Amino acid sequence: MNNISLLVDLYELTMAQSYFVYKKDSRATFDLFIRDLPPNRSYLICAGLEDILSYIKNLEFSKEDLKYLKKQKLFSNEFLNYLSKFRFRGDIWAMPEGTVFFANEPCLRVTASIIEAQIIESALLNTINLQTMIASKASRVVYAAGNKGVYDFSLRRTHGSDAAVKVSRASYIAGFKGTSNVLSAKLYNIPAVGTMAHSFVMAFKREIDSFLAYSSTFPDTTTLLVDTYNTKKGIKNAVLIALYLKEGGYRLKGIRLDSGDMAGLSKTARRILDKEGLGYVKIFASGNLDEFKIKNLLDRDALIDNFGVGTNMGTSIDAPSLDVIYKISEVTDSNGKFLPTMKLSSHKATYPGRKQVFRIENKKRKFVKDILGLDSEKIKGRALLKKVVDNGRVVYKSPSIEKIRAFTKENIEKFDNKLRHIYSEYKYPVLISPQLKKLRNTLHLDLEKRQ
Amino acid sequence: MNNISLLVDLYELTMAQSYFVYKKDSRATFDLFIRDLPPNRSYLICAGLEDILSYIKNLEFSKEDLKYLKKQKLFSNEFLNYLSKFRFRGDIWAMPEGTVFFANEPCLRVTASIIEAQIIESALLNTINLQTMIASKASRVVYAAGNKGVYDFSLRRTHGSDAAVKVSRASYIAGFKGTSNVLSAKLYNIPAVGTMAHSFVMAFKREIDSFLAYSSTFPDTTTLLVDTYNTKKGIKNAVLIALYLKEGGYRLKGIRLDSGDMAGLSKTARRILDKEGLGYVKIFASGNLDEFKIKNLLDRDALIDNFGVGTNMGTSIDAPSLDVIYKISEVTDSNGKFLPTMKLSSHKATYPGRKQVFRIENKKRKFVKDILGLDSEKIKGRALLKKVVDNGRVVYKSPSIEKIRAFTKENIEKFDNKLRHIYSEYKYPVLISPQLKKLRNTLHLDLEKRQ
Numbered sequence: 027m028n029n030i031s032l033l034v035d036l037y038e039l040t041m042a043q044s045y046f047v048y049k050k051d052s053r054a055t056f057d058l059f060i061r062d063l064p065p066n067r068s069y070l071i072c073a074g075l076e077d078i079l080s081y082i083k084n085l086e087f088s089k090e091d092l093k094y095l096k097k098q099k100l101f102s103n104e105f106l107n108y109l110s111k112f113r114f115r116g117d118i119w120a121m122p123e124g125t126v127f128f129a130n131e132p133c134l135r136v137t138a139s140i141i142e143a144q145i146i147e148s149a150l151l152n153t154i155n156l157q158t159m160i161a162s163k164a165s166r167v168v169y170a171a172g173n174k175g176v177y178d179f180s181l182r183r184t185h186g187s188d189a190a191v192k193v194s195r196a197s198y199i200a201g202f203k204g205t206s207n208v209l210s211a212k213l214y215n216i217p218a219v220g221t222m223a224h225s226f227v228m229a230f231k232r233e234i235d236s237f238l239a240y241s242s243t244f245p246d247t248t249t250l251l252v253d254t255y256n257t258k259k260g261i262k263n264a265v266l267i268a269l270y271l272k273e274g275g276y277r278l279k280g281i282r283l284d285s286g287d288m289a290g291l292s293k294t295a296r297r298i299l300d301k302e303g304l305g306y307v308k309i310f311a312s313g314n315l316d317e318f319k320i321k322n323l324l325d326r327d328a329l330i331d332n333f334g335v336g337t338n339m340g341t342s343i344d345a346p347s348l349d350v351i352y353k354i355s356e357v358t359d360s361n362g363k364f365l366p367t368m369k370l371s372s373h374k375a376t377y378p379g380r381k382q383v384f385r386i387e388n389k390k391r392k393f394v395k396d397i398l399g400l401d402s403e404k405i406k407g408r409a410l411l412k413k414v415v416d417n418g419r420v421v422y423k424s425p426s427i428e429k430i431r432a433f434t435k436e437n438i439e440k441f442d443n444k445l446r447h448i449y450s451e452y453k454y455p456v457l458i459s460p461q462l463k464k465l466r467n468t469l470h471l472d473l474e475k476r477q
Numbered sequence: 478m479n480n481i482s483l484l485v486d487l488y489e490l491t492m493a494q495s496y497f498v499y500k501k502d503s504r505a506t507f508d509l510f511i512r513d514l515p516p517n518r519s520y521l522i523c524a525g526l527e528d529i530l531s532y533i534k535n536l537e538f539s540k541e542d543l544k545y546l547k548k549q550k551l552f553s554n555e556f557l558n559y560l561s562k563f564r565f566r567g568d569i570w571a572m573p574e575g576t577v578f579f580a581n582e583p584c585l586r587v588t589a590s591i592i593e594a595q596i597i598e599s600a601l602l603n604t605i606n607l608q609t610m611i612a613s614k615a616s617r618v619v620y621a622a623g624n625k626g627v628y629d630f631s632l633r634r635t636h637g638s639d640a641a642v643k644v645s646r647a648s649y650i651a652g653f654k655g656t657s658n659v660l661s662a663k664l665y666n667i668p669a670v671g672t673m674a675h676s677f678v679m680a681f682k683r684e685i686d687s688f689l690a691y692s693s694t695f696p697d698t699t700t701l702l703v704d705t706y707n708t709k710k711g712i713k714n715a716v717l718i719a720l721y722l723k724e725g726g727y728r729l730k731g732i733r734l735d736s737g738d739m740a741g742l743s744k745t746a747r748r749i750l751d752k753e754g755l756g757y758v759k760i761f762a763s764g765n766l767d768e769f770k771i772k773n774l775l776d777r778d779a780l781i782d783n784f785g786v787g788t789n790m791g792t793s794i795d796a797p798s799l800d801v802i803y804k805i806s807e808v809t810d811s812n813g814k815f816l817p818t819m820k821l822s823s824h825k826a827t828y829p830g831r832k833q834v835f836r837i838e839n840k841k842r843k844f845v846k847d848i849l850g851l852d853s854e855k856i857k858g859r860a861l862l863k864k865v866v867d868n869g870r871v872v873y874k875s876p877s878i879e880k881i882r883a884f885t886k887e888n889i890e891k892f893d894n895k896l897r898h899i900y901s902e903y904k905y906p907v908l909i910s911p912q913l914k915k916l917r918n919t920l921h922l923d924l925e926k927r928q
Contacts, residue, residue, distance in 0.1 A: 030638050032660040035630075036671030039659065044694040049680060056676070094663045100695065140680055147674075148658075151633035152641060179486075182602035183798040186639030187481050190603060207599075208490065209483040212545045220487030223598075225507070225805035228818045229500060229591055243495040244551065255821045255924060337798045346797035347634040347788045354676035367679045370706045473706060 030081065032091050035148045039095070042141045043105040053116075054140040054357040055364070055380050057132035058150055060158075064345030068450045069441070071165050071434060072125040072133045073196045074157035075414065076424040081149050082114050083420055114142050115418035119411040121383075123424070124161075124199055124434030126441060127410070128456045131383045131398055133158070135411055140357065147352045155350045156189060160196035163317075163342040165438065167335055168201035169446040170317035172324065175332040177219050178205035179312060180340020193340045199430050206334070214427055221249040221282045221310060221334075228254060234263045241267050245276035249310055252295075253285045261295045268304045280308035280331070288313070289328040296329040308332060316343070317448045355379055366465055370473055377462060378469050383410040393440050399459030481532065483542050486599045490546070493592045494556040504567075505591040505808040506815070506831050508583035509601055511609075515796030519901045520892070522616050522885060523576045523584045524647045525608035526865065527875040532600050533565050534871055565593050566869035570862040572834075574875070575612075575650055575885030577892060578861070579907045582834045582849060584609070586862055591808065598803045606801045607640060611647035614768075614793040616889065618786055619652035620897040621768035623775065626783040628670050629656035630763060631791020644791045650881050657785070665878055672700040672733045672761060672785075679705060685714045692718050692729065700731035700761050703746075708737055712746045719755045731759035731782070739764070740779040747780040759783060767794065768899045806830055817916055821924055828913060829920050834861040844891050850910030 045052065060070060087095075087109045095101055095109070116138020127133050134154065136143045167176055178197045184190040187209075194210030204217035211218035222240055230236035233255055241248040250267060252260030261281060268278035281299075283291050288311050299307050311323070312334035320333055337343060353376045356364045366378035377398065384397040384407035399405050414422035425433070438445070444452035458466075496503065511521060538546075538560045546552055546560070567589020578584050585605065587594045618627055629648045635641040638660075645653075645661030655668035662669035673691055681687035684706060692699040701718065703711030712732060719729035732750075734742050739762050750758045762774070763785035771784055788794060804827045807815045817829035828849065835848040835858035850856050865873035876884070889896070895903035909917075 030660065032663055033632070033638055033641060034659050035632055035657040036659050036662070036669045037657065037673055038671075040671055040695060041673055041677045041691070044677070044691045045680070047694055048690040052680060054676075054680060091663075095659075098669060100698065144674075144676065148632050152635065152638065155634050156636050181484070181486055181599050182801070183606050184603065185607045185636035185792070185797075186643055187484055187603065188637030188639035190484060192637050206486040206488065208485050208487050208546075209481065211487070212483055212542075218487045218549060220491055222488055222492055223595075224820050225505075225595065225803075226492045226495070228805050228820065229496070229503060229505060229808050239499040240492070240495045243498055244491060247551065341636070341792075341797040343797055346636075346792040346794055350633070352676075354679050357680050369675050369679065 029084070029088060030149060031085050031087050032094070033149050033152070034145060038145050038147055040100060042145055043101055045141045045144065046105050046108055049140055051362070052140040052358050053138065053362070053364070054143050055135060055137045055355050056143050056147070056352050057355050057376070057381065058134040058136070058154060058350065058352045059132045060129055061349040061351055063129050064348065066344060066448070067162060067166075068445055068452055069126050069128060069162070069438070069454065070158055070348070071161040071200055071438070072121045072127055072158055073123050073161035073199055074153040075120050075123045075134075077153050077157070078120070078134070078150060079414060079420045079422065079424065081153070082118070082146070082415055085112070085114050085146070087112055112145070113418055114138065114146060114415070116142050116415070117413065117417065118415035120414045121410050122412065122433065124430045124437055125410060126438050127383070128396065128454055130377065131396065131456060132381055132411065135381070137380070151350055151352055155348050157192055157196045158350070159342045159345070159348045160193050160339070161200045161434075163345070164197035164200035164202055164339050165434070166317040166448050167320065167339050170321045170324075170448050171333055174324070174330065175203045176201070177332065177334050178202050178207065178340065179334040179336040181207040183337040184340040189340075195427065197339060198427060199434050201431065201435060216427070221280075222251050224251060224254045227251060233260060234266065237263055237267045241271055241278065245271055245274065247279055249280035249282050249308075250278070251282045251284060253283060257283065257286055257291055258294065261298055265298060265302050265304065268299070268307055269302060278304070278307050280310045282310040282312060282334075284311075284313045288330070289323050289326040292329045293327070310334060312336070314338060321448055355381065366469055368466065368469055368473065370470070377458070377466060379462065379465055381462065384408065385410055391440065392442065395455040395457060397457045397459050399462050400465070403459055403461055405459065480535070480539060481600060482536050482538050483545070484600050484603070485596060489596050489598055491551060493596055494552055496592045496595065497556050497559055500591055502813070503591040503809050504589065504813070504815070505594050506586060506588045506806050507594050507598070507803050508806050508827070508832065509585040509587070509605060509801065509803045510583045511580055512800040512802055514580050515799065517795060517899070518613060518617070519896055519903055520577050520579060520613070520889070520905065521609055521799070522612040522651055522889070523572045523578055523609055524574050524612035524650055525604040526571050526574045526585075528604050528608070529571070529585070529601060530865060530871050530873065530875065532604070533569070533597070533866055536563070536565050536597070538563055563596070564869055565589065565597060565866070567593050567866070568864065568868065569866035571865045572861045573863065573884065575881045575888055576861060577889050578834070579847065579905055581828065582847065582907060583832055583862065586832070588831070602801055602803055606799050608643055608647045609801070610793045610796065610799045611644050611790070612651045614796070615648035615651035615653055615790055616885070617768040617899050618771065618790055621772045621775075621899050622784055625775070625781065626654045627652070628783065628785050629653050629658065629791065630785040630787035632658040634788040635791045640791070646878065648790060649878060650885055652882065652886060667878070672731075673702050675702060675705045678702060684711060685717065688714055688718045689721075692722055696722055696725065696727035698730055700733050700759075701729070702733045702735060704734060704736045708734065708742055709745065712749055716749060716753050716755065719750070719758055720753060729755070729758050731761045733761040733763060733785075735764045739781070740774050740777040743780045744778070761785060763787070765789060772899055806832065817920055819917065819920055819924065821921070828909070828917060830913065830916055832913065835859065836861055842891065843893065846906040846908060848908045848910050849913060851912050851916070854910055854912055856910065
């Protein structure tokens with residue numbers, strides 16, 4: 027889908043038309059943030075900004091789009107004419123991709139004509155939800171695996187083609203080492219990796235025939251799948267192939283375990299391989315893996331070098347959505363002056379005003395707390411939201427994926443180690459500045475009168 | 478993404494090259510099926526075929542694709558040359574979209590050159606996984622809501638743009654009445670629906686000002702969101718607007734509840750509305766709804782007319798992936814004769830041979846059992862797999878979405894009512910034909926020797 031300008035909830039457009047009639051000159055600020063961290067998560071990793079900037083650049087309604095909208099019999103000619111010239115002309119502030127952040131901290135802030143700010147809502151939420159959710163899940167997998175390699179094998183179970191490539195990108199940013207998805211590898215310049223499938227083994231009369239065929243085709247890059255019939259026999263067949271390759275001056279790259287007791291099988295495999303002088307043959311494991319299963323395998327001293335991680339990471343299976351929302355925090359009055367606002371609904375109240383997230387370091391350059399404050403406040407600490415769009419012009423150049431990946435690692439490792447434990451109960455402190463607290467309390471009383 | 482030919486796991490291509498060298502003339506049959514139903518599900522609804530047929534039609538490797546593959550230093554010039562002329566030339570049999578099916582029943586079967594059959598694996602799995610998972614989840618929501626309307630509100634939380642539109646389509650097939658996603662509505666000719674957001678209410682000085690502005694813009698199609706500040710006051714403000722519209726000859730369409738005790742609030746709202754002669758004003762509910770919450774609301778006699786269902790349906794939150802697999806079931810020998818095969822791995826064994834699913838009706842034309850048998854068997858019952866691709870040519874024309882939707886309803890309602898209960902423990906009988914059983918047992922012994 028090249029033009030996703032119509033990827034918008036209908037109400038954004040109907041509200042826009044009503045604003046067009048009643049509040050054409052209003053400007054507003056919206057915060058995009060995650061209300062609560064999902065279960066088991068103690069941090070999030072921001073991802074999706076590159077796509078958002080590309081969306082903002084390309085956002086316009088084609089003639090065909092306008093024709094479709096006209097047919098809905100909801101929109102006036104004046105408003106459709108406005109849409110035909112529509113471009114986003116406001117400001118966006120955002121955390122760079124790879125930034126660690128927490129509940130209630132805006133990772134993106136929009137200040138624009140209220141019509142423009144509203145129209146971009148659905149696409150922004152959709153983008154940040156997917157990529158941040160996956161980067162955050164993938165980061166847990168990376169740290170559970172310690173110094174072992176993890177690879178994205180999720181293509182077949184991701185939600186469609188767009189998710190398939192975004193998952194590869196987000197997981198690579200989080201520290202994965204490559205992907206099986208060739209399109210992602212091409213689009214994002216990520217290493218493409220792969221082994222072989224059970225069907226390949228089954229297409230030959232004997233397992234060893236399939237091993238021989240594959241390794242003859244790829245003598246230096248073969249990883250043999252050993253569990254199609256009987257894993258122990260499969261390992262022994264792989265050893266025969268490895269020894270055969272060795273005679274020709276080639277090295278079998280690895281074997282893959284995909285079922286059974288993988289901790290035990292990996293030890294068996296390692297022992298057999300090492301006994302034959304095949305210490306260089308890596309053991310690869312796959313099969314419904316995630317951070318919990320990887321930790322469990324490593325706790326049981328599994329001798330696995332690399333993990334292929336698919337469905338559970340690629341769908342963020344234990345939390346397949348984030349509680350990501352986009353809330354208005356200020357709006358201009360009839361004189362064009364910004365006035366803070368907030369939502370009061372039970373359990374869903376928000377923080378008012380134009381805000382910034384300040385991250386505080388200690389003397390050892392470790393992050394010790396964040397302060398959610400007003401943008402106008404002078405708070406010592408790194409301001410995490412940077413201007414990325416200025417009056418509709420994209421002023422931020424996304425770093426290369428390698429730089430984002432390195433930044434992510436550097437960023438997360440400046441937090442207390444406890445943050446990265448997958449069963450962590452650690453709660454990184456996010457404080458509310460006194461000024462913001464005060465504003466919220468005052469406003470609360472004021473808003474209750476607005477009924 | 479227009480060309481998704483590279484949306485393939487790298488191993489499909491490396492295996493293809495090895496087949497190209499060692500088994501160029503081999504043909505094989507693969508079954509695409511779901512190994513186990515997810516928790517809470519007692520049936521699945523097949524969806525995704527239309528996209529698969531479009532993928533098959535368009536599948537070819539562009540010059541740019543080939544250039545990328547060449548750079549990987551894995552592929553021979555001969556094989557790249559083969560890929561440059563690649564088209565799928567095999568046969569595909571599939572269940573029409575909207576067909577109810579069960580664990581272990583192939584919903585799609587491919588017979589082709591083993592290279593071609595292998596290369597399409599990733600895209601087929603990705604497509605069926607998403608759309609079948611969503612149609613199956615959405616169907617549960619539809620039946621939990623009984624005669625109430627359900628609408629797709631999931632755009633902001635679906636996994637990317639492709640999932641966003643596929644979710645609208647799959648849920649519409651399953652019986653949803655429309656979507657908030659304008660792009661989906663346009664692409665698939667589905668009704669587009671929408672209400673208003675909290676931000677709209679907050680953009681005005683008083684709630685009632687926002688209500689007045691919106692309903693003046695859309696006097697006949699307004700649904701007012703009443704929970705931004707205080708729901709009961711919001712309902713009263715909506716009543717004022719409804720009475721004002723009534724005087725002008727217009728009808729307020731509805732009010733929307735998005736938080737709080739929605740069963741209780743809906744009764745309060747209904748009472749207040751009815752007292753004022755506003756019986757025609759519908760009550761719309763939204764907010765983390767799914768089949769369980771809708772059933773709970775209706776069990777508590779909530780007076781809700783329509784439900785907006787987002788995240789939980791759009792991510793199939795309690796089962797965000799299906800155990801969907803693609804397994805080889807027969808392969809030709811050196812004489813070109815098809816020989817059945819199967820996988821033996823512990824807990825992952827499959828059924829061999831070219832199979833068909835036969836569905837048996839009783840005299841009242843209700844479905845009473847399925848038989849998974851060999852394609853060559855004469856079993857009385859409807860054969861569910863139809864030929865959709867013949868020697869690479871698409872021979873099946875997808876029905877209109879309205880026809881698929883009607884077929885889905887008709888199909889599912891021919892099963893025992895128990896199947897549709899959301900807490901059902903009912904297990905529809907899927908039997909294995911004696912011939913298939915026998916083949917499996919014989920083959921098992923034979924394959925154990927293949928080590």
